[in-house]
Amino acid sequence: MTKRLYYQDSYLKEFKAKVLKKIKIDNQPAVVLDETAFYPTSGGQPYDKGVIQDVPVVEVVEEGDEIIHILKEELKEKIISEVVGKIDWERRFDHMQQHLGQHILSGALMELWSVETVSFHLGEEVCTLDIAKEKLSEEEAKKAEECANEIIFDNRPVKCYFVEGEEELKRLNLRKVPEKTGKIRIIEVEDFDLSACGGTHCRATGEVGMIKITKWEKRGEKIRLEFICGRRAWKDYFWKNEAIKNISNKLTIKDSELGEAIDRMLEDRKEIGKELKEFKEKLQEYEAKRLIDESSLRDSRIKIINKVFEEDNFQEVKELVQKIINLDESVIVLFGVKSGGAKILFACSRALKYDMNRLIREAGKFIEGRGGGAPNFAQAGGKRAEGIEDALNYALEHFQEFII
Ligand SMILES: [Zn+2]
Structure with missing residues (x-):
């Protein structure tokens, strides 16, 4: 022993x-x-x-x-x-602050709403407390935190002693009935909380420094609270204060006005995003019209647009192609995109009866690629970026053979 x-x-x-x-x-x-x-x-x-x-x-x-x-x-x-x-005293004292903090918080929850503590875990960074409560509002969490901190500020003595026998335990009226029998160790926060516990605790509540509930969530029928005490709470306050100070300095806004300022910025960002989208749409339409105007004519009626994009957003190129074939009834688009391998995109106006799907399967061989799509809109991707021009040239020469 x-x-x-x-x-x-x-x-x-x-x-x-x-x-x-x-x-x-x-x-x-x-x-x-x-x-x-x-x-x-x-x-x-x-x-x-x-x-x-x-x-x-x-x-x-x-x-x-x-x-x-x-x-x-x-x-x-x-x-x-x-x-x-x-x-290691620093580690031990930290555990004492967290553990006594837990007794005080559990005591506060019991005193306020007769809420029982189901379990406690003292983690490396945060402590968790599972409590038998269905819901916990912001207001209630604040109240529990306030009650616990008042007990800390009172600097009440904390005693520990052993008791034995059922009668004695009944007389003490502990916060929670212990599972163990025989000699029971009691931790007493003067005129506030009595509980059976084998842990290490501070000699007075003031040494806990402060207690902060950081968050909580519903876990089945219980609520799991996260909290920190003492030096942990100070360290948490330190970095959060630094972070808020830095952000408010960057935005040249008082820290107390930060919430409103962020809301305004998010609203502005939404607005700018909307404007940017509209602007892009207009630009794309302008680009589509320009490409149609500059297209070469085949048999005095079919407008052909062929182009290789060096570094481009494939999705945007696809949108541009869609615009072109929607704007004109006799256009054929043969595009290549070189960014991230090789991609080719063939399309034609719905009124033209060419099969771009079959055409791209043939032309795709030049880029060692695979693909397909609808008769008027098809795409393929491959490894050989240097084969893009050949693929486009093949399509230019042979598209008339691919009639639906
Ligand atoms: Zn304990």
Whole structure:
């Protein structure tokens, strides 16, 4: 059995203990001491890091009433020899701030609406709390946060002690009935919250600093809240303040006016997008007319437009072709696009009875391409960009053979 020193003193950073066992856990060296200040992963709180005789502790787990320290390398010390353990205080204190913050937030939810906490998880970046509540409005979240922070600002003492026996537990009227029986460890936030917990906590609520609910979502019949406390909350405030300061400086707008300014900018962007689309349409129509005007005549009646685009948006070229054949009743379009391989696009006015689908299958061979489409509008793509001119020339010479 390992004596848990953190039960009595969460602030113990260094301790001496005797080596009871040296074992292997998944091939990693591990050690069991007669007593320890290292907290093992349990009750939603992660393990402590630190060193034992300067050997890093990589994980701490609980097995029955023993605490196993998994180490980076084997300890030189033999069984029964004394070792010195030091815990990573920054990590531990962070866990204390988050964990006591959770008790306070759970206490606030209980006090305000008799809402039970279902589970808690202290993550690397955020903490989550599952609560038995159907919905949580912005207003309610703010109220819970406010109530919890008031308890923090009160700097109420936090006591921990053990109790035993059903009568005693009933008398205490805990926030949640513990699953365990026997000796139960109680965390008491003066005149506010009593709960059974084995975790490490600050000695007064003020040390939690502050609590911030960052978001929440519905999870089945529960609500999952995300929150941060203490140094995490300050770090979060720091970067968010920097980000808002930078954005408002760039826009030369007061930070408090940022919301309205962004709304205005989004509205403007929508408007500009609309205008740009109209402008593009007009430009395309103008381009279509120009190409028809500059087309070469075949047999004094068929207008032929052939052109190779170097770098172009294929979708826009397709739209242009559509415009051309809609504007004129006797036009044949033979286009090539060189960007991203080779593409060819053949089309003709509906009144002309040429089969562009069959024509492009033949001409496509020059670009080692495949494709097809409708009789008056077909496209093909291939690997040989240098074959585009040959494909277009083939089409120019032979289109009259491809009659529907
Ligand atoms: Zn707890």
